[in-house]
Amino acid sequence: MTDVILQMRHITKTFPGVTALDDVNLTVRRGEIHAICGENGAGKSTLMKVLSGVHPHGDYSGEITLDGQPCRFANIRDSERLGIVIIHQELALCPNLSIAENIFLGNERAPGGVVNWNRTHAEAAELLHRVGLHENPATLAMDLGVGKQQLTEIAKALSKRVRLLILDEPTAALNDEDSAHLLDLLRGLRDQGITCVIISHKLNEIREIADTTTILRDGRTIETLDMSAGVTEDRIIAGMVGRDLEHRFPDHEPNIGDEVLRIEDWTVHSPTQHGRVVVQGANLNLRRGEIVGLAGLMGAGRTELAMSVFGRSYGIGISGRIFKDGREIRLKTVGDAIRHGIAYATEDRKRYGLNLIEDIKRNVSAAALNKLATRGWIHDNEEYRVADGFRAGMNIKAPNVAAVTGKLSGGNQQKVVLSKWLFTDADVLILDEPTRGIDVGAKYEIYSIINHMADQGKAVLVISSELPELIGVCDRIYAMSAGRITGQVTREQATPERLMQFMTKVKEQ
Amino acid sequence: MTSVGPTTGPATAVPATASELAVTKAPDRFGGRLFSANLRQNGIYIAFALIIALFAYLTDGDLLAPQNISNLVVQNSYILILAIGMILIIIAGHIDLSAGSVVAVTGAISAVLMVNNDVPWPLAILITLICGGLIGAWQGYWVAYFGIPAFIVTLAGMLLFRALTLAVLGNQGIGPFPDEVRTIANGFMPTTLGNIGLGPLGGADLLTLLIGVAFVAGIVVTQWRSRAGRARYGQVVEPTALFVTKIAIAAVVVMTVIVQLARFKNLPWVLVLLAALVLAYSLLTDRVVFGRHIYAIGGNLNAATLSGIKVKSVTFWLFVNMGVLASIAGIVFAGRLNQAGPTAGNGFELDAIAAAFIGGAAVQGGVGRVVGAITGGLIMGVINNGMSLIGAPSERVMLFKGLVLLAAVAFDVFAKRRAGTAR
Structure with missing residues (x-):
């Protein structure tokens, strides 16, 4: 017909x-x-x-x-x-x-x-x-x-x-x-x-x-x-x-070092629904130079886990312990988390990641402005130079860093968000859906940036709903289901089917 | 495609190509856009110039007469002081409806201290400023830490502090104030270096002229150094001709005002105070971490929170700051009238809010400049003053001010919409 x-x-x-x-x-x-x-x-x-x-x-x-x-x-x-x-x-x-x-x-x-x-x-x-x-x-x-x-x-x-x-x-x-x-x-x-x-x-x-x-x-x-x-x-x-993309994921040879972050018995309650446990007894660790995935269906508690670790920016009744480089730390505010070298790049960059009416440089510096200031006094030329370095290095497509972020494409906005967190000198980066709403070419660039972070000895936790992405990028993948971490697989063992089994596993009994 | 981000902090090397690109190519390719962006930013100043020209013409030049310029500054000083605090609050996405009542209550407090209890005036002023800060802290607590919208908190404050004014004053005006306080509000710098002749313009105070020249020189030097610094870092700077034109216009405007003031009675003290406040708060908003956090909060509250900015603390201190500025305005206003009265400051908050929005603030927050708010306040001041010089009835003054406010914001919305559809 x-x-x-x-x-x-x-x-x-x-x-x-x-x-x-x-x-x-x-x-x-x-x-x-x-x-x-x-x-x-x-x-x-x-x-x-x-x-x-x-x-x-x-x-x-x-x-x-x-x-x-x-x-x-x-x-x-x-x-x-x-x-x-x-x-x-x-x-x-x-x-x-x-x-x-x-x-x-x-x-x-x-x-x-x-x-x-x-x-x-x-x-x-x-x-x-x-x-x-x-x-x-x-x-x-x-x-x-x-x-x-x-x-x-x-x-x-x-x-x-x-x-x-x-x-x-x-x-x-x-x-x-x-x-x-x-x-x-x-x-x-x-x-x-x-x-x-x-x-x-x-x-x-x-x-x-x-x-x-x-x-x-x-x-x-x-x-x-x-x-x-x-x-x-x-x-x-x-x-x-318009070109044959032989590899959707860049090659990467991991160089994994000591443990840098460990989370033990992490439990979080919902701030809106009384008594609901969003994350229950989660344990996970990250090592230097390692890219770790966190898989799960929507509502599994991945973002909630990440944000509650990131200075309790989500949730109430949080319990559990966080160890950084072997020493226990307490992160009560986002500022504490940033000072301890932890960064969280949100899944919703327009609502939670960027000030869309401001330019690139002011977004890049937003989380670590004190690095560019002496006694509260900002060195604005230095700020420009730093932001421009990221623009060039990350291949952010904009005429200059005075361009307003609201007018950039999704991929370029994401690069601004990543620049912001790299500038905090974080050595643990939690990236929540880093390629959401980004086109294929820019995704490849984001993967390369993630690999580069790992090569510099940073630990990267990638939260993603796209299983091929996790399998293509991560050295190790955790799976979550209904607030619990239900499994862990290495890159070699990882298949979508296996991950999906863990992701759909419901609490026993 | 495979080149990847610098990651080791501020010592990142900038590739030579990037800076060269920015310097050599950008002005040509983006020159047209740069100019229109300038026009949008500078629209408020052009409007100001047009309004001055209009009233200078309608009043046969009386608007720009030495005594009238002095009056313009003195009459509007307290609104301008409030506008400084108000623009910061509006940038952060809040509003303050209580400013007029806080002006009244702080004026009343200072009067009770100085007039009824003979507290030495410097101490009385200090106590009044602290009271203003405490009032701001009260409102800041409810807004920042309790989470009540500022509209509601300050609407309540408007009533509360008016009631407090009546209680403090016992329902009557208190005065007169010590001479020193009246001088701050109403007086002029003394002649210390004598007068010099300016040919057809007659005699003028030498010290005032020297201060003016020093001020202009300061503007030229700092602006030039700032521009040179940006160029050295490979940033796009405005074309030299445009830069020189802007600086020249600013210098001519400042010197005109200074010469007129020097011909009248020297600099009003309140102008010195205002200039110091404008300078300090401009630096705060442009160059200080705290100021940057105000813009971040107004631009995207969630993103600011997740960037580790102490949103509650910044909001709290903004209201404290507003309270202190309102108490300065309260003392100046009471000193000018030589009396603290129960109806002092009625409607001042609305003038300050209008000044901020005429001066380019955005209703959603995140946008605005101190100099813009001052210009907005002066636009309304010139309209008031100019229309009273030509003997216009007050309803026509209100009508015109209302239309200017609407037109200013409509222009801003229109310009933004155009910019928005350009992509």
Whole structure:
């Protein structure tokens, strides 16, 4: 069947000084799952914004036809009226409204302007059933996990009689279980005749679910692959980066020394849910020059473990002991942790890692400003020089270190975060999801930086949800499940299957 | 791709290519953007110049007459002092609605000490400043350590400290103040080196002129050295022509004001005080670790916390600082009126907040400069003064001030939106 639902032809979109899309073509067949992939900045999101009317007709050149009819959307409402619904990467639910209210937001079941709550809840329940979300429609959105919020968004799209559903990185924040459920749901929707366009960085998912894949690079269409022909991940990567990436991970010969950090019997309680144990009796150690992984599904307690160690920046009722270079230390504040040479680079760099309205140099110096100051007096030229050294050494792509970090790409922002922590002279670096939301080329650079840290005798703890990444980078990997450390494997023993066994291991009895 | 980060602290060698790139290529490629960025930063000063030109024209030059310039400084000094503290609080993402009441209560305290109890004036001022600090500590505690939004805490403070004022004063004005205190608020530096003739401009105080020349020389030397230092480190510096123009404009403006003041009655003491405060707080915000932490907290509270910045302590001391500055303003205001009254300082907090926002502060925090807040305060001062010179009724003054505030913030939002869509 070659029935075409959507055709975008010769789409060109420029921003002042930048050509975001350059003569892009996209053909989507009815009832297929069409994946779009490309590095960050390749133009995927811009293309979807053109399609959904965020960038109105006239802002771009080229033409869009839906079912053979030319479309000229002035705004999102126009595209939604024709059944094109986009679900953005940052979910847009109102936390203080219920699931039902969110689903019908802007589209209320309100004859004559008065909301019919019975009808609202009944229809919401029906939609929730369709997406496989077993929650009361009256539940508040803020009480849902990310995975369930995602399903609510899809229910919302279904309520608008969606024909073409666009998902921007739908599984980026989901754990494997939720991701699998979402992918199943998309297959189900396809069988009901709903066409999906999915933007994703996760190549294994694309391979699993997509019927067709279009690859964008530097704002151009590179190729469209028919996935039934057995396309490999490396094949997709080759198209995305425009070069054969023989190795996704740089070679590294570890040189492991003495133990530098040991955590014993570490237990943490949740600050919000009374009595809930988030981390229970965790033991782990790190050695100089060693890259150690921490695997686990979402909610396993990895970030909570790391942040509670990092100056108790998460959790209450924390107990356990920390030894640094064999001596017990007490870390009551983040300042204590930094003074003891421990660094924590957050998984959410925009919210917790960077001051996005400030420039590169002020972000690099933020955690160790006293190193650049005598008696509280900052040497700003020295600050510039230090930051510029990192810019050059880390290959941060910016005209100079006075560039505002909010305007950098994800990979470059991450390099600024890593620079900040390297500048504290930390010898234990905890990197939480260091490559999240970063394109393939920049990931390789981040891996090289991690290796380089280890070569300098630092201990690195990498928290990651991508098992191939952990296996490719780490010398040793811990696995966590439900707050406990359930296993430990060396690089040689590590396979995704083995790790997954530990990661899904539930407490005995 | 494989070259990887420097990791051994500040002694990192900068590759020669990087610095060369920054010096040689950047000005050409980014010259246009640099200029527009300058325009955005300097928009407030251009607006200030336009408003001065407008009122100078409408008042036939009376606005810039020697006595009027002196009045402008003296009349607005307490608002400007408050604006310094306010901009710091706004940069950190908070607000202070109690400043006017704190001005009143500290003025009242100083009056009770000096007038009713004959405490020597230096000691009385010291005690008043400490009281201001304690008031700030009270509010800082609730905001920083208890976690109540500053809007609420200082709204409560506005009522509390007004009530305290009435209690301290017993519902009546107290005065007169000792001569020394009145001199600080209202007086001028004495003539010590005599007068010199300035041709058609008549006689002017020599010491004032010398101070002015020294001040301008200080600006030129420090700015030049700072620029040379940046260039030596391979940073992008503004083109020489632009730099010289800016410095020249600043020198002309400062010397004009100084000459006019020298022709009138020398420097007002309160201007000396204000200049010292502006200099000190500009250095604090630009060059001191504590100041940098204020911007970090306002820019991203979470990131600041996770960078080991003592967020609570910084916030606490910001409010203490505000209390001390408000008590300085309280003494100056009471000294100027020669009386501490129950309604003193009414609405001052709103003028200080308006000054900060006209001067380029962002509502979300993280942005703003002391000099900007001072300029914002002066813009409102010139509007007040200029409109009263042309005999405009007060409702028109308020109308104009309201529109200027809205326009200033609208311009800032607009400029940010343009900058945001440029990518």
